[in-house]
Amino acid sequence: MGRQPxxxxxxxKKGPWTAEEDQKLNNFxxxxxxxxxxxxxxxxxxxxxGKSCRLRWTNYLRPDLKRGHLSEYEEQIVIDLHAQLGNRWSKIAxxxxxxxxxxxxxxxxxxIKKxxxxMGIDPLTHKPLQHQSRQDKTPNDLPETSLQSTITEAKEEEKNMKSAFLDGPTMTVLDYTDGVPLIEPHEILVPVACSEPSSTSSSCVSSKFLEELQLPDFDWPTDCNTGNDNDENFGLWNDDFRDWGDLLCDRPKLGVDDDGPLYSWTFI
DNA sequence: AAATGCATCAACCGCATTGCG
DNA sequence: CCGCAATGCGGTTGATGCATT
Structure with missing residues (x-):
């Protein structure tokens, strides 16, 4: 006996809503x-x-909905939150x-995925793609008996990554949700280098990190480091490293949810 | 101008979670 | 505590429009 519909x-009726249906739902x-x-x-x-009505209301008719594409700022928040929450879209929303x-x-x-x-970042793990060659393998690619060794290898790889990043930004992966690392704000460690805390030259810091990380060659967007929150074109690294104090002890809080405070962070 | 491919996004489907008797 | 109904959520699909050949 199957599940009841x-x-x-x-x-x-199924399919696209008509203006008349919208009006009826809205009015009601x-x-x-x-x-x-x-x-x-x-x-x-x-x-x-009812399900269809709820969806239509929440996704289209609700009066408080914003229209149009997400701004760069909103996009950055989505990326930050996705790094912390994974595909928990409602939480992100x-x-x-x-x-x-x-x-x-x-x-x-x-x-965003594209x-x-x-930019050379795996949208699933938020890690540089360079480190994903092994993790890219789906479970189907691996014999079941190798599961345990795969986990061990993954841990080993994580350890190696930490060593590789010793002179650069370091992140401790605490847990995974849907393949996405969950990290605590205080786990994001950044070396004190290159820039004074008061420096506004984020590009200096970021480019040094990039050098040290030895990421694969690709063209970084030229507008990545404009360092201006009001800049419509700011990129992934914008302002995140302007103030070392923020990174080391007091990352900006995006909000609070069931799991505790949510912080904005950027993986380099 | 027609055919084809691709990108986008609204809407659907089915499982998970929550709330209630 | 259990079972059921209602609702929420995330993955997926399919219609549509635009770009390319």
């Missing part, structure tokens, strides 16, 4: 508020299932007022 689908919710989604279609005179989980998920898959790959 979420709603009686016989006679229910604005008049009555969001109540039981399952009963709503009938009450609002819609031939849709909760930190971006007016944006929906669906919208962020779509934007991630169509834009952007990160282009």
């Amino acid at each position: 979420c709603c009686d689908k016989v006679g229910l 919710i604005l008049t009555n508020g969001q109540c039981c989604w399952r009963a709503l279609p009938k009450l609002a005179g819609l031939l849709r299932c 909760s930190h971006l007022p007016g944006r929906t989980d669906n919208e962020i998920k779509n934007h991630w898959n169509t834009h 952007k990160l790959k282009k």
Whole structure:
């Protein structure tokens, strides 16, 4: 016996919503508020299932929704949060007022993923692609019996990475969620080098890190280090290393969720 | 101008989680 | 504590429009 369908689908409409349906849903919710989604279609005179109505409302009709593409600033927040939370889109969306989980998920898959790959960063792990050759293997590529040794190898590799980064930025991987490392803010260690804490020259710091990391050759966007939060074109490294104090002890807090405070951080 | 490929995003599907009796 | 219903969430699909050949 299979699972019961979420709603009686016989006679229910599917596919794109019409303007008339939108109006009915909108009017009903604005008049009555969001109540039981399952009963709503009938009450609002819609031939849709409750789930479909909820989705349409949360992703499209809600009056507080922002329209248009995510700004560079929002994109940076998404990247930071994804590094900490993984594919928990609703959690990520909760930190971006007016944006929906669906919208962020779509934007991630169509834009940010490509952007990160282009920059030599694995969008899944947020690590430089150079270190991903082994991890790129899917479980299907490996015999089941090698699982334990794979874990050991992964740990070994993590250790090696730490050593490799000894003179550069160091990150301790505490845990993984959906293949994404979770780190604590205090675990992000950056060497005191090159720049005075008060220095505004983030490019100096970043370029030194890049040299030391010996990343594969690729063209870094020229607008990566404009060092101006108001700059529409600021890139991944923008301002993140302007103030060493921030990195070493007091990273900007994005918010708080069930798991504790969320901090903005950038992996180099 | 037509065919094809690609990118985008709204919407669907099914599993997970939550709340309630 | 258990079972069921309702809701939430993330992965995936498919329609659409634009770009390229």
